[in-house]
Amino acid sequence: MNRREALFSLGSMAAAGSLGSAAAAAELKGFPAQTAMSADHLPVPAKTGGGFRVLTGETEQKTVKAVFDRLIPADANGPSASEAGCLEFLDDQLAGEYGAGKALYLEGPLKPENEEAIMGAPQFLTSPRERYEAGLKALEAYAQENDGAAFHALSPDRIDEILAGLEAGEIDLGEGVNGQAFFELMLQNVREGYLADPLYGGNRGMAGWKMIGFPGARYDYRPYVDRRGEDLALAPVSLIPLD
Amino acid sequence: MAKWIKIAGGAVVLAAIGAGGWAWTSLNTSRSGVADDSVALADFTSDDAEAVARGEYVMRMGDCAACHTRGQGDFAGGYEIPTPFGTLVSSNITPDRDTGIGGMTERDFFDALRQGIGQHGFLYPAMPYTAYAKLTDGDMHDLWAYMSTVAPVSNDIDENGGMAFPYNIRLAMAGWDMLFFSNSGFEPEAGESEAWNRGKYIVDGGGHCSACHSPRNALGAEVAAAYLEGGSLGDWSAPDLTQNPHVGLGGSTAEDIAAYLRKGSDGVAVAAGPMAEAVEHSLQYLTEEDALAVGTYLVSLPASDTPAPEGADVASLPHAALDYEVNCSACHGLSGEGITGMVPAFAGNKGLLGDPTNLIHAMLKGARAPHTHEVQTAAGMPSFAWKLSDERIAELLDYVRNSWGNAAAAVPASSVAEMRASLDAREPMANPAQ
Structure with missing residues (x-):
């Protein structure tokens, strides 16, 4: 739908009276009396203790770990991605609304031929959960075909080489998998796992926040705004206090 | 409810029947003799606009609407009041003849308001007739004039259907009145301003x-x-x-x-x-x-003899200072100074140093400042039940009650747990294992 079509359909909806029904929506006056928070205002902590729910295959887990720990390896600055809980983070996210693509429009485009040009990025009709399932399978198949070994068993240098090839769009993972976009998805998710609030399963021990000096979910920095050029040594804080 | 209270209640009923002479003082309605006993409220109209306006002021002062206006129409009653003796429902006090007080004369109105003797029998002392007894004849006449201007609403209320035996027997309140009700008007103190x-x-x-x-x-x-x-x-x-x-x-x-x-x-x-x-x-x-x-x-009332609380040691609390800074200080201030007129200060706020109930309640369910004509912000405090455990809440309350010159007894985490259950507040979330 282009802008003209969008405007036209909006006009026809208004003509049909469907916009008129918005007027019947609840109207808030004054101030809300209830300040206790309702469930949809609250974060949803990662489910723990039940094992993996999406990345259930051993090979899948090892492949993700191999990729994640090359993207964020353990070094003097902090633990590796898997040590910081990024696999648990990813699995929890894939098991929930993110994995199901609840926030994504997954119906077919009206005009597939120029969809990518309009949106400026590759578009997918599959959910992140499905993209991981297909992508990890394709990555393992690529390693078996080209190296005769499992992906996770490859040397760090070889893994880096494959990842660099994916990033540059030079490696074809086959039908239905956009290798470059899959690389970007994994890079985005490992960063999220490393730097999101630990309540979501990653950033274990707030290692990610300690590494970059982020003080976490604090409400107010007024006591510190005037203290420039000083190491404030603020301890990072999770939304849900850690002991 | 303890059994002995029921027995005591039964004894009160018997006392009511037996003590006719004693009843005379508390049940004597001669004070209402100044009021008209011929015109019912539904038939009464006042042509004295000033009296109606003064009566509205008396109504506000008495806060009649607090209990009698609860979403079923202005003054139409229906507010369920939980008491240790069962549930009471506030009555319909609109001039509706069948379900309200439209059939009452002014004298009946005086009897009900100042002595708790209503049209269906004795009122329960959840209705503060024990205090309204002090209202002057003038204020009562004005209030009557005001009530005649209220729109009648048909809303049938069973006020005491939810009361447990023997408290569902209105006559029991006669005994209660004899024991506890002082049937006397307000007497000014000559020596006072x-x-x-x-x-x-x-x-x-x-x-x-x-x-x-x-x-x-x-x-x-x-x-x-x-x-x-x-x-x-x-x-x-x-x-x-x-x-x-x-x-x-x-x-x-x-x-x-x-x-x-x-x-x-x-x-x-x-x-x-x-x-x-x-x-x-x-x-x-x-x-x-x-x-x-x-x-x-x-300010003229002599101090109660509640002693200074011993105070609790906050220096050794492991989390409180950081928890306070992270969760509380943005509004309540780094030194517990609050925001004038909007957010309570902790420093020097003595009302928070006795019974900790209000603080626990606010932590678990949030709270809101009143919305008034002069101060309209009605600043709200969110609930912290979802993120802070009983122990962390108790620790924070110890901290604010014992910092900045405050001293108060330690709050047991068990008190927070009990109120979390009784208010049906959310259980705290847990971080995944680290």
Whole structure:
């Protein structure tokens, strides 16, 4: 739908009276009396203790770990991605609304031929959960075909080489998998796992926040705004206090 | 409910039947003789606009709407009041002839309001006729005139259907009245100023402050010996209003109290919970002069003998200082100074140093300042039940109650747990294993 079509359909909806029904929506006056928070205002902590729910295959887990720990390896600055809980983070996210693509429009485009040009990025009709399932399978198949070994068993240098090839769009993972976009998805998710609030399963021990000096979910920095050029040594804080 | 209370209640019923002579004082309605006994409210119209306006002021002062207006029409009743003796429902006091008080004459109205003798029998002392007994004839005539202007609403209420035996027997209240009801009007103290007497009249009469701020005995009667020394409302508490320097109004001026009543804050404390409702619906309507009169009277009350709390050691609390900075300081200030008129200070806020019920309640369910004509922000505090454990909440409360010059007893985590259950507040979330 282009802008003209969008405007036209909006006009026809208004003509049909469907916009008129918005007027019947609840109207808030004054101030809300209830300040206790309702469930949809609250974060949803990662489910723990039940094992993996999406990345259930051993090979899948090892492949993700191999990729994640090359993207964020353990070094003097902090633990590796898997040590910081990024696999648990990813699995929890894939098991929930993110994995199901609840926030994504997954119906077919009206005009597939120029969809990518309009949106400026590759578009997918599959959910992140499905993209991981297909992508990890394709990555393992690529390693078996080209190296005769499992992906996770490859040397760090070889893994880096494959990842660099994916990033540059030079490696074809086959039908239905956009290798470059899959690389970007994994890079985005490992960063999220490393730097999101630990309540979501990653950033274990707030290692990610300690590494970059982020003080976490604090409400107010007024006591510190005037203290420039000083190491404030603020301890990072999770939304849900850690002991 | 303890069995002995039921037995005591039964004894009260018997006492009511047996003690006719004694009943004479508490049940004598001769004070109502000044009122007309011929015209029913439904048929009455007042042509005295000033009397109606004065009557509206008396209605606000008495906060009739607090209990009698609850979403079923103005003054149409229906508010369910849980008591230790069962559930009471507030009555329909609109001039509707069948379901309201339209059939009452002015004399009936006087009997009900000042003596708790209603058209269906004795009223329950959840209705503060024990305080309204002090209302002057003039205020009563004005209130009657005002009530005649209220629109009749048909809303049939079974006031005492939810009361347990023997408390569902209205006659039992005759015995209660004999024991606890003082059938006397307001008598000014000759040696005190006009403002003091006006203040006492408002506090003890229409304002019915002691209904919440005095403790009650096992039969629900105010304990006169502990007048305005603070009372419990279950999941809220009403603080000590005497000049107690540790947990009461010691150090407050009449002006501070007047500001609190009219705006919901004296600059340090901010009303919340039922007091915020009282300010919103009733006290903000007091004239400046009347609010000052209440202050003048309250600052004259001798201090209760509640001793200075021993205080708790906060230096060794492992989490409180950081938890306070992260969760509380943005509004309540790094030094517990609050935001004037909007967010309560902790430093020097003595009302928070006695019974911790209100603080626990606010932490678990949030709270809101009153919305008044002068102060409209009605700043809200969110609930912290979802993120802070019982222990962390208790620790934080110990911290704010024992910092910046405060001293108060430690709050047991078990008190937080009990209230979390009774308020049905959310359980705290847990971080995944680290």
